[in-house]
Ligand SMILES: [Zn+2]
């Protein structure tokens with residue numbers, strides 16, 4: 235057993251639990267704002283829901299009626315520019331129950347495709363394929379597909395195949411605000427686990443040495459990226475190093491952690507052969523433009539108080555000038 | 558292995574924001590233009606390759622599924638390729654291999670991004686390792702600026718030299734009907750523009766764009782029935798390097814050099830400066846174009862500033878670079894590299910209109926984004942190897 239493996243085994247036996255699922259994970263969140271463009275057909279479909287009309291588009295080539303209205307025919311790829319109004323009732327092609335309730339595939343009268351939506355006031359036992367259902371509308375329209383609350387079996391009218399041309403269309407809903415929030419539990423694994431444990435417990439940064447090229451890799455990893463051999467030995471690297479490259483950030487953007495201006499830097503720690511991405515502080519940006527260079531020595535300035543075991547336990551790296 | 562040619566190209570009306578089309582409508586606009594250019598219909602297309610940037614750009618995972626309708630992909634092979642800033646060329650490479658291997662005769666490759674939909678720098682920051690560096694990432698701009706600053710010291714890629722790239726590409730974009738940034742700038746304007754990630758300033762940075770590009774590739778067997786003016790792909794390659802490998806050399810892009818060597822060997826290029834009539838380079842920031850001059854062998858290491866200053870890469874020079882205006886005219890990231898390939902095809906088939914380099918027969922194409930670890934190169938010619 236080489237030392238890498240024994241290190242990870244040790245970590246498991248020293249109080250971090252005995253199964254991988256018991257190891258703490260790093261909680262990462264990505265939260266992104268969007269303004270999505272609905273496109274020609276969907277923009278009218280969404281707008282017309284306020285008038286309690288369900289809009290489809292008819293393919294000029296194969297005559298299928300696509301619901302909700304689509305710009306292009308799924309079957310033949312033709313641009314489906316003719317917008318039509320289909321019935322607000324139809325029959326169930328299929329259904330299932332999910333955490334969000336009963337969902338159905340609804341073939342609206344006059345449509346050639348199924349619409350997915352909620353089925354209201356019914357359990358699976360109450361439903362059968364072919365059952366008639368009708369749209370139930372929200373009190374207030376928001377320009378969203380949820381302007382239809384769902385479909386219910388009560389009072390669903392008999393089938394009618396009538397498809398009407400769309401007259402007096404409303405102003406299209408051309409943009410939809412959207413937020414994507416993604417929460418992750420990233421497993422540290424034995425290498426990141428030990429690295430950040432060492433930072434948290436002793437403010438010590440560790441890498442691994444490749445037995446072939448003898449380079450020390452930080453962050454530590456199981457294989458050397460260039461030699462493709464298993465790394466062998468844990469080694470301490472310094473919390474001092476040199477700037478490999480830096481830039482001065484004035485740009486402001488969504489999701490930014492630090493307030494500009496600040497200095498982005500890629501640093502090679504003494505003893506390591508890889509880059510660490512951090513910031514340089516303790517120097518004004520005007521002075522930094524003059525005095526910092528690739529090769530300028532820096533040292534870590536650690537945060538006061540208990541370290542938590544991330545790169546943010548280092549506030550920044552400060553330059554060390556000879557004079 | 559069969560020879561492969563470009564037989565049709567199409568681009569959208571690129572813009573900062575297109576609210577008149579969804580992502581599907583955007584892609585279709587480029588596809589319709591390419592089919593029209595090649596006088597083909599969906600029925601003639603055997604296979605579809607979609608190329609686009611990270612799914613977080615558009616908030617739709619697996620967008621190729623959503624786009625099948627718009628691409629006439631029903632019941633055909635459809636795959637999506639994504640590979641950093643040079644994604645569009647990586648898509649073309651996958652398509653080329655489908656044809657050269659004999660799998661299909663005609664492939665539609667379409668590349669796009671609709672960058673106006675979201676928060677670009679934050680989205681790009683999510684490309685970083687969540688444990689190691691993401692919290693300090695500035696999209697890719699901080700990184701790109703940092704290594705430019707290092708090249709200023711080591712290779713003399715000065716802010717003035719980069720400003721000349723901005724001036725040239727802005728000027729060239731004036732003649733490109735697909736460019737949406739149409740504004741001439743001076744060296745003084747560039748140097749005085751607002752710093753974003755110094756030394757990168759506002760006028761070193763291309764726009765953020767919505768746009769798509771489509772290219773149709775055909776086998777040597779299929780070409781004669783489609784066109785008498787194909788643009789032959791004489792070589793294409795795409796290389797990568799480990800992002801945080803030991804002693805990674807950042808002053809020149811090694812993957813770029815490897816890709817160029819491989820492609821030049823296949824196309825018989827021994828003196829790139831003399832043998833190429835024109836080059837289309839993907840410059841995510843002005844300083845990258847300087848670096849590519851060296852990496853592609855248009856000049857020696859450390860001579861890029863002299864090359865741009867000499868005027869050799871201007872429209873009237875001996876090796877015009879980016880007659881289209883490059884990324885400065887439009888930069889829908891996933892599409893950008895395919896646009897470079899399409900522009901090169903237009904050049905060697907004498908269809909580049911006002912931005913035509915007279916008599917161009919052999920064109921160099923380079924692809925890759927602000928991240929320096931994925932790089933592609935292609936050679937396109939009026940003649941076969
Ligand atoms: Zn159809």
Ligand SMILES: [Zn+2]
Pocket residue numbers: 444445446447448449458459460461462
């Ligand atoms: Zn090694």
